[in-house]
Amino acid sequence: MNLILLVDDNAKRQDMFSLNLEMYSGAGVIKKNSLDKAQEVLKVIDKIALIITYAKVATKDVAFQLYTDLKGSSRTIPMIVLGKEEGINDLHVDFLEENAEMRDVVQLAAKTLGVTALDMATQMVPHYFPMPTSYFKNIHTAPCDVYIRHKESAGNFIYTKVLFAGLEFEETLINDFIEKGTMDFYVDKADRLKVTAAVTSGLFERLTDKNLDKDDRLSATEVGMELASFKINNDGLTLEVVQLCDVTIQSIVTCINDSPTLKLLLARLLKNQSSFAFKHSLLITYITNLLNKQVEWGSSEQADKLGFLAFFHDITLDRDELVCINSQAELDSSTISDNDKLKVGRHAFDAAELVAKYPRAPLGVDQLIRQHHGELNGIGFTSNLQANLSPLVAMFMIAEDYVHEILNAPEGKFDLLQTMIKLRSKYTKEKFRKMLSMLERVPYP
Structure with missing residues (x-):
């Protein structure tokens, strides 16, 4: 399940955002009401797929500070910022008006997570399914085609094939991807069970x-x-x-x-x-x-x-x-x-x-x-x-x-x-x- 970090100090609005995001994107939502609490989440949870925050929360420049923290730690997490923040100019950060409609926020979040309109209607798994890159350290042959994801524009992604089905590779290749910040590979949703079976077999041999x-x-x-x-x-x-x-x-x-x-x-x-x-x-x-x-x-x-x-x-x-x-x-x-x-x-x-x-x-x-x-x-x-x-x-x-x-x-x-x-x-x-x-x-x- 994808995880969204939502930062907002308005409890009622936060609950409404959370309910709609979970319902239509299929993601789990972690709700925090301050910069400090959001920073703590990012310290202990390394699999946040998206951050949604207001530019300012409780008078603090939360969006800019979280963006600065991510840059300093070489982590790339897409952000949706509600309001103006002139200090951020990054392809991985999308902006909406501070008073944006709920529908617009949910739709942009779904696009960012790779959830299509049909997925939103049926709550299906997105076409490309994320798998932690570290899993692939336990196998030496790609069980299927494997992709990495690049952001093309707001809510739109390009999936580039980096491993072909049947390709043999060394663990050093996977380490290189991880060192460059690629924490997730993507596979066709029809292949995810094939990948987990291969990883399980490789893990058994390794352990x-x-x-x-x-x-x-x-x-x-x-x-x-x-x-x-x-x-x-x-x-x-x-x-x-x-x-x-x-x-x-x-x-x-x-x-x-x-x-x-x-x-x-x-x-x-x-x-x-x-x-x-x-x-x-x-x-x-x-x-x-x-x-x-x-x-x-x-x-x-x-x-x-x-x-x-x-x-x-x-x-x-x-x-x-x-x-x-x-x-x-x-x-x-x-x-x-x-x-x-x-x-x-x-x-x-x-x-x-x-x-x-x-x-x-x-x-x-x-x-x-x-x-x-x-x-x-x-x-x-x-x-x-x-x-x-x-x-x-x-x-x-x-x-x-x-x-x-x-x-x-x-x-x-x-x-x-x-x-x-x-x-x-x-x-x-x-x-x-x-x-x-x-x-x-x-x-x-």
């Missing part, structure tokens, strides 16, 4: 290669997790998906063993510019693995359960913006759509139902997933810790909160003391306090 370079393994493991989530949410638990999940979970363990300290693991994740979802799962696995070694009932069997739990607990959440939500207060105050709020609120339940059908899943892990936000039924986030939660759930909840604090802190400014004070005020029951004492002994860089 089972014991001689794979450490950084290459980290990148391939992230793609494996991302592709597994995509295929689960679109195709369900097929045999192919189960095999991909199994090798990806094992590769996560290898990544952790390749990074004996938290400092080294964080450095490698930052170097690879990993997604929030991947960093989140990998770090939780790392922390729970350390805690499991400290408790008297810890074992390799428990480690397997915790690794499985870390991989699958957010598997139904399809983008970082949703994974970042970690409390009922954050969910209630978020500006995501009502459908997304429902998805986040029941993601523990949905993931547990999915894992209950998973062949050879660790015994009882579906219940652990159901309870991982403290609610026994898997709906919502707890405000009152249950006394009968499993010790494994207690360990996981503390590790997840700790990881969220690490990832949400500005780089180099994580405050361990304040984090522990915050966690101790939240987790007052004895089983949690014991885990917190163990967590304090985990060295943080």
